[in-house]
Amino acid sequence: xxxxxxFKEYRLRMNKKILDGDNKVIKRIFSADTMAYDKGALSxxxxxxxxxxxxxxxxxxxxxxxHLEKCLDxxxxxxxxHEVFSIAMLVGxxxxxxxxxxxxxFWDELSNQNDR
Amino acid sequence: xxxxxxFKEYRLRMNKKILDGDNKVIKRIFSADTMAYDKGALSxxxxxxxxxxxxxxxxxxxxxxxHLEKCLDxxxxxxxxHEVFSIAMLVGxxxxxxxxxxxxxFWDELSNQNDR
Amino acid sequence: xxxxxxFKEYRLRMNKKILDGDNKVIKRIFSADTMAYDKGALSxxxxxxxxxxxxxxxxxxxxxxxHLEKCLDxxxxxxxxHEVFSIAMLVGxxxxxxxxxxxxxFWDELSNQNDR
Amino acid sequence: xxxxxxFKEYRLRMNKKILDGDNKVIKRIFSADTMAYDKGALSxxxxxxxxxxxxxxxxxxxxxxxHLEKCLDxxxxxxxxHEVFSIAMLVGxxxxxxxxxxxxxFWDELSNQNDR
Amino acid sequence: xxxxxxFKEYRLRMNKKILDGDNKVIKRIFSADTMAYDKGALSxxxxxxxxxxxxxxxxxxxxxxxHLEKCLDxxxxxxxxHEVFSIAMLVGxxxxxxxxxxxxxFWDELSNQNDR
Amino acid sequence: xxxxxxFKEYRLRMNKKILDGDNKVIKRIFSADTMAYDKGALSxxxxxxxxxxxxxxxxxxxxxxxHLEKCLDxxxxxxxxHEVFSIAMLVGxxxxxxxxxxxxxFWDELSNQNDR
Numbered sequence: 001x002x003x004x005x006x007f008k009e010y011r012l013r014m015n016k017k018i019l020d021g022d023n024k025v026i027k028r029i030f031s032a033d034t035m036a037y038d039k040g041a042l043s044x045x046x047x048x049x050x051x052x053x054x055x056x057x058x059x060x061x062x063x064x065x066x067h068l069e070k071c072l073d074x075x076x077x078x079x080x081x082h083e084v085f086s087i088a089m090l091v092g093x094x095x096x097x098x099x100x101x102x103x104x105x106f107w108d109e110l111s112n113q114n115d116r
Numbered sequence: 117x118x119x120x121x122x123f124k125e126y127r128l129r130m131n132k133k134i135l136d137g138d139n140k141v142i143k144r145i146f147s148a149d150t151m152a153y154d155k156g157a158l159s160x161x162x163x164x165x166x167x168x169x170x171x172x173x174x175x176x177x178x179x180x181x182x183h184l185e186k187c188l189d190x191x192x193x194x195x196x197x198h199e200v201f202s203i204a205m206l207v208g209x210x211x212x213x214x215x216x217x218x219x220x221x222f223w224d225e226l227s228n229q230n231d232r
Numbered sequence: 233x234x235x236x237x238x239f240k241e242y243r244l245r246m247n248k249k250i251l252d253g254d255n256k257v258i259k260r261i262f263s264a265d266t267m268a269y270d271k272g273a274l275s276x277x278x279x280x281x282x283x284x285x286x287x288x289x290x291x292x293x294x295x296x297x298x299h300l301e302k303c304l305d306x307x308x309x310x311x312x313x314h315e316v317f318s319i320a321m322l323v324g325x326x327x328x329x330x331x332x333x334x335x336x337x338f339w340d341e342l343s344n345q346n347d348r
Numbered sequence: 349x350x351x352x353x354x355f356k357e358y359r360l361r362m363n364k365k366i367l368d369g370d371n372k373v374i375k376r377i378f379s380a381d382t383m384a385y386d387k388g389a390l391s392x393x394x395x396x397x398x399x400x401x402x403x404x405x406x407x408x409x410x411x412x413x414x415h416l417e418k419c420l421d422x423x424x425x426x427x428x429x430h431e432v433f434s435i436a437m438l439v440g441x442x443x444x445x446x447x448x449x450x451x452x453x454f455w456d457e458l459s460n461q462n463d464r
Numbered sequence: 465x466x467x468x469x470x471f472k473e474y475r476l477r478m479n480k481k482i483l484d485g486d487n488k489v490i491k492r493i494f495s496a497d498t499m500a501y502d503k504g505a506l507s508x509x510x511x512x513x514x515x516x517x518x519x520x521x522x523x524x525x526x527x528x529x530x531h532l533e534k535c536l537d538x539x540x541x542x543x544x545x546h547e548v549f550s551i552a553m554l555v556g557x558x559x560x561x562x563x564x565x566x567x568x569x570f571w572d573e574l575s576n577q578n579d580r
Numbered sequence: 581x582x583x584x585x586x587f588k589e590y591r592l593r594m595n596k597k598i599l600d601g602d603n604k605v606i607k608r609i610f611s612a613d614t615m616a617y618d619k620g621a622l623s624x625x626x627x628x629x630x631x632x633x634x635x636x637x638x639x640x641x642x643x644x645x646x647h648l649e650k651c652l653d654x655x656x657x658x659x660x661x662h663e664v665f666s667i668a669m670l671v672g673x674x675x676x677x678x679x680x681x682x683x684x685x686f687w688d689e690l691s692n693q694n695d696r
Binding site: 126127130131133134137138139140141142145149171174176177178179 | 407426427430431433434435437438441442443445446448449450452453456
């Protein structure tokens with residue numbers, strides 16, 4: 001479970017440090033980020049899948065991890081996750097593969113953690 | 117209706133020219149591209165939304181137009197499309213805005229065409 | 233003067249259409265965008281130069297045009313603009329050159345407009 | 349032949365305007381750009397193919413056009429060009445397809461011009 | 465030799481996990497990836513150099529490592545590799561330098577391994 | 581102080597290895613890189629801020645670290661750095677946040693080192 005836990009702790013600690021800078025624009029972006037994934041015309045789950053595929057094609061490992069966590073919380077299945085991976089890999093090319101390797105590893109850790 | 121029609125014709129004509137090159141790898145990518153958006157664990161509509169948001173954050177106007185067409189065919193509402201735009205703009209930044217301007221314009225043309 | 237004027241009109245018309253979608257996240261991003269270039273610890277001019285160089289390395293022609301307009305309003309000289317171009321071309325590579333060609337053309341139109 | 353000719357004239361005119369800015373860094377990048385494609389351990393043709401594939405995956409239409417011109421001058425065949433396209437599309441994803449459409453169109457114009 | 469070995473083992477293990485997901489699109493992309501670097505109109509070596517330069521400008525360290533391995537197997541010289549680096553750095557900008565640092569380190573390990 | 585020191589040593593060692601390759605184009609890019617941040621029409625500090633924001637939106641952690649070092653040497657305040665972060669995050673999107681987390685951590689180490 002180490003990778004998942006370390007990731008969460010580092011993210012929280014550093015997000016706090018960023019927000020402590022008290023920059024108005026940054027705070028507005030963070031609040032928009034929370035708002036964007038709220039239920040609207042689209043369901044929370046669809047929105048998290050959109051966040052996941054965007055993070056994959058833009059090749060942001062930490063963003064991928066964050067959305068994988070949320071996807072698991074919303075009962076996304078492994079098969080659904082692989083369909084997101086397939087679209088990301090097709091649209092974004094084989095350079096997405098190394099990020100998919102890390103995503104698969106993280107998803108595994110997350111899923112096993114949840115089994116408990 | 118000119119923009120929609122011109123876009124479709126150019127895409128078809130040039131895709132044909134690409135495939136006439138008879139390159140095995142390119143043909144395989146084109147066939148995977150068709151397959152990726154078929155119904156699977158995720159619905160066709162969800163997959164098209166994933167294709168749309170990926171195209172927006174990667175800032176590919178022609179890909180955006182293609183997925184907007186498909187989204188309309190699958191009865192996606194304007195409100196849903198705007199939620200996809202909002203996630204793209206948040207994740208991909210304000211550089212996505214000029215592409216959103218062109219997307220909004222194309223969506224309008226498409227929707228009006230459909231009204232008829 | 234056509235290019236400058238057309239660009240402004242299209243941007244305004246389409247931004248309106250985007251905001252008419254009444255999406256909360258998009259509206260928040262637009263308001264953060266206005267706020268970000270206000271005077272703060274850094275001057276307005278420095279901030280516009282930051283916006284310009286970011287737009288160049290991310291290769292967003294419309295964003296470049298927008299920031300060039302603002303830079304001219306803030307009395308940035310052609311020599312300063314070329315130093316921004318040089319850093320963009322160095323950091324972002326020769327793929328920035330075609331965008332610099334269009335930037336130079338737009339800057340010329342803007343400057344001549346101002347002479348009047 | 350219009351597209352090829354227009355592209356060349358615009359590029360020359362605007363490159364001149366950029367260099368007239370007399371910025372030392374920009375001039376050094378332009379001279380490095382000339383030097384990079386000279387024969388070395390790798391042949392000129394291999395280097396132009398490297399320039400072409402880089403331009404395609406970075407999705408720079410004008411850079412693609414430039415390298416296609418050079419490739420034709422060095423007797424690259426259409427089959428070789430399609431193999432470069434296939435690697436670009438695989439590594440860079442389907443977002444490279446719209447750029448390949450424009451590349452195929454330009455290559456056709458170039459080749460027909462040469463037949464004369 | 466640790467870095468080279470670790471990289472290979474992780475890649476194999478995770479590629480297996482990805483393919484175990486049994487997604488048709490992903491499997492097709494993997495098979496196209498193998499096919500793309502087969503001898504065709506262009507030699508295997510030229511194709512690997514194309515894969516290498518694409519990976520560098522797209523800044524994918526793991527893809528760079530993979531192609532460096534293949535390049536060494538095909539008797540590419542260090543001087544040739546540096547010419548690929550130079551084109552990548554020129555086209556992709558100085559942001560390619562940190563990836564070149566890691567590439568140079570990996571190439572060294574690979575080459576020394578081969579001396580034995 | 582470990583992170584700062586390790587980063588500097590690795591960068592120096594590997595830059596040396598790159599330059600030992602004795603490639604003319606690479607050497608010219610490195611010399612242009614030094615020249616670009618010299619005082620000109622814009623101050624050294626403004627130029628370093630331009631380098632910093634470009635590195636952030638292009639998401640190059642090592643480039644960010646390098647420019648943070650230079651910014652500190654030129655007496656940039658934490659508030660100014662946060663304004664650069666805010667523009668990078670707005671223009672480049674939330675995918676810049678993970679890089680900002682690492683930048684904030686590095687800036688902290690750098691600043692504390694300087695207190696001594």
